[in-house]
Amino acid sequence: MSRPAAKAPVRLAREERVGHILSAARDVFCKKGYEQTAVSEIAARCGVVEGTVFKYFPTKRELLLKVLEHWYEEMFGDYARDLAEVAGTRERLRLLVWRHLRSIRDYPLLCRLMFREVRSEHDYHGSDLHGLNRRYTQLLVDTLDDGVQAGEIRHDIALPLLRDMVYGSIEHYTWNYICGRGALDIDATAGQITALLWDGISSRGADVQLQRETRRLVQIASRLEKALPKVQRAKS
Amino acid sequence: MSRPAAKAPVRLAREERVGHILSAARDVFCKKGYEQTAVSEIAARCGVVEGTVFKYFPTKRELLLKVLEHWYEEMFGDYARDLAEVAGTRERLRLLVWRHLRSIRDYPLLCRLMFREVRSEHDYHGSDLHGLNRRYTQLLVDTLDDGVQAGEIRHDIALPLLRDMVYGSIEHYTWNYICGRGALDIDATAGQITALLWDGISSRGADVQLQRETRRLVQIASRLEKALPKVQRAKS
DNA sequence: CAGGTTGGTGAGTCAGACTCACCCGTTTAG
C-alpha cells in the first residue's frame, strides 16, 4: 500500500475562487440563515479549508454583504428600463410595487437575509449595499415626484414617508411568506396596495371639478324646474 | 492579615433574583444589543456568577424573550381603555398610530430588540410574545372592523393587509430613529400616516352624495327634455 | 534556475454560551 497521496490543492485564479466561495456562501446562507451557517461548511462546499475563505473575505459578515451586493447588481440590470414604457403614475407605482413583490416571491431567502441580517445592523448605514438600496428606492421617489409634477399626485404628500410606507407595507405583509409560511399572490397584493395608497394620494382634481360642475348643474336645473310651470301655464 | 474572607453569596428568593436578572438584562441588552451582550456581564451586574443566570433562564435567548414579555405586559395595562373614549374611526386610527409611535419614541432600544432580534427569528412564531403582539395588533383590526360596520370605511378593504400597512409603515419610517439617527415628530407623523391611509379607505361620502345629485339631475334633465318639444310646439 | 508572488493549508487561539458536580444556609420532618 502506498502512503496516502499528498493532496494537491487545486489552485484557481483569485476571481474564480472568489466566485465559487460567493456562490457556495449564497447557498448555505439561504439554507441555514446567517447565524446557523459555519464558515467551515462554506469552505467544504468549495473543496477548500476554512482559512482560505478568510483569505478572501476578512469576516463572515463581509462575505454575507458581498453575497447580497452581487445579488442586487444582478437584479438591477433592467430595472429602470421598462418603467418608462408604462404610462401614468398610478400604473408605474403598481409596477414598482409588483416588481418588489416579485423579487420577494422569487428570492424569499435572500430577501430574508437582506431584511433581517443586514439592513438592521450598525454597519449597514453607509455601506455599498445601502447605496445600492437607496438607488433602488429612489426610483420610486422619482416616479412619485414625476406624478406630483404631472398633477396626478397631491402636492402636500411627504414623499419620503410615502416611500417608507410602500416598502414597509410590503415587507411587513410578506414576512410570513418570507419565513416560509403561507402563499403570496403578487398580482392581487400589488393591486390592493396600489389601490389603497392611490386613492389616498391621487390629487382629487377630478372630484373637485365634478363637484363644481354638479353644483352649477343643480342651480341650472333648479331654475329650469321653477321656470317650467310658468312656461306650461303660459301655454295654457 | 486575615485570610481572604470566604465570600458569602447573597441568597435571594427565586422571584427576587429573577427580577434582578431581568432588570439587568434589559439594561445591558438595550445598551449593547443582543449579540454583543455577554451573559457574564448581566451576571456581574447582579453580583452573581454566570451559572446562576443559566439556573433561571435556560438560554440567553429565553432571557431576552422574558425581558420583552415583561415590557409588553407593563405597557398593556391601559391600552384598550381610552380607545373607547374617542369618537370616530378616523380619530381612533390616529390614536392607535400615535400610540405606537409614542412607544417607539419612548423605548427605541427595546423596540429595536423586538423588531430586529426577536420578531424575525424562527422561535417567535407561536411564542408567548407573538400572542401578546397579536392581541396588540388585533385592537387595530377590531377598530377598523367597527369602522367598516359603521360605514366609515369601505367594505372592500382587506383588513389584514391594512393592519400590516399601518405597522409596516411605522416601523420602516421610524427605523432611522430607532437606530439612533435623527428625530421623530410623532404628532406630525401620526397625522400624515392617518391622512394618507384614510383618504384611501374612508367611504367616499362626498362621492355618494355626488352620485345622488347626479341621478337627480339626470331625472330633471329627462323631464325637461320630454317637456321641451311640447313647449316649443305650443309656442309656435 | 533562483527568487518573488500568490493560492492554499491546518494547527492553533480566543471568546462566549452552556454544563455540572459540589457547597452551604435554610427549612422541615421526626
Place this chain on the structure above:
DNA sequence: CTAAACGGGTGAGTCTGACTCACCAACCTG
C-alpha cells in the same frame, strides 16, 4: 434539637465556531 432534604449559588470546566498565522508549494519572471 438534630439530621435530612431543599434550593440558591459557585466556579471550573466543555464545546463550538470565528478568526490568525507560520508555513508550504505551485506558478511567473528575470
